[in-house]
Structure formats: C-alpha cells, structure tokens
Amino acid sequence: MRAFLFISVLAAGCTGYNPDLGPNPFLCGDDNPRCPEGYTCELNGTQEICVEGDGDGDGDDNSLTVDGSTDGSMNGFMCANDGNLEPNDTTADAYATDAATTMRIFGPLSICPATDKDTFKIALPAGAARAITITVTWDSGTALSGAILGGGGQTLMPLSPAGERAIRACARDLPGGANYYAQVSGTAQNNYRIQLETAAACSAP
Ligand SMILES: [Ca+2]
Ligand SMILES: [Ca+2]
Secondary structure (H helix, E strand, O other), X not given: OHHHHHHHHHHXXXXXXXXXXXXXXXXXXXXXXXXXXXXXXXXXXXXXXXXXOOOOOOOOOOOEEEOOOOOOOOOOOEEEOOHHHOOOOOOOOOEEEOOOOOOEEEEEEEEOXXXXXXXXXXXXXXXXXXXXXXXXXXXXXXXXXXXEEOOOOOEEEEOEEOOOOEEEEEEEEEOOOEEEEEEEEEOOOEEEEEEEEEEOOOOOO
C-alpha cells in the first residue's frame, strides 16, 4: 500500500512536496529537511533522490526502495525493503520464526544484491518428528533458489521448481528438539514471498 502511495505521489508531480525540492520531486532538496516526512535522501548512481522509509527498522517491511547499486546493471529494479529481517545471510544470523507452531508467510522480501542470502530459523520443539515445508514464490524476474538446512547448516533438501514462479520442498521425519533453517538465494536480485510450515507429514504438493 505504501508503495502504491509512493507511485501515486510521483504521478501527481509535486503535490505535497516542499517547492524547495526543485522541479524533479524525486531529487533531494538542498536544505534540511531534504525530503518530505517519511522519506530519506539516498544516493542512486550520481543523483540523490528521496526514497520512502527511514531505514530505522521500525517494522515497515512493505516499502520499496530504489536499488542503490552503482554498477549500472540493476537500474530501475525496486527491491522490497526487508531490512528489518537483515542481517540474515547465515544460519548464525537467521531470522527466528515461530513456524514450528504456526504457518508463517513473509513478504515481500528481497534478494538484494544478488549475493544476498536470506535465512529463516525454525526451532522444532522436542517431541515427535515433524515435516517442514518451504515454498518460495516471486512475481517476475530471475528464478530464485533455496534449501532446507539442518542445524549445522548442511543442506537437507534443495527447493525444487513447483510451477512457473515457485520453488518448494518438504523435508520429512525431522527429529524434534533441534533447529532447522530455510535459506533463499539467487543469481540475480529479485523480490519474493516465503511460506514456512510444519506438520506431522508432508502433504501432496
Ligand atoms: Ca534479503
Ligand atoms: Ca539477507
């Protein structure tokens, strides 16, 4: 929703902007505040522009920010802002979920830059063995990859294509009282959603 509002503001030109921001409403102003409330000034290539969000990890995981890479290859791609789940590139930094007891869906999240990895922890309580099912979906762009990892970070099962823009895996008979992880990565940046669920057994895909 906030992304939609952002686009709407852009379409409406300078509406709501301080006229000191100049003819292009995207560019940061020269004086403080350099951007309207709710926006921060970030360097994008050679230009400083106002982007939504303040990067303070306030729980807003739905805004989109313009990718700030300067290599020229990613111009225009809008990375979903998942900064409040980062860093989560390793099992040691994994984002802890309660997916052992409740099915969870997170997103939109992003693999940005392309070397980004996002790791989610599922702590299975002691007791009967469980099955963990991970599903990752994306709307467009380059396919992502993923895996279910064991407590030592070893790959238990890679996620496999499950339709045109989805990958999925179910690892069964996982002993309780241990940590497991879902890890998402890619060969190019992309936005995605991830569903994590546990059950007594794997269901049919
Ligand atoms: Ca990420
Ligand atoms: Ca990450």
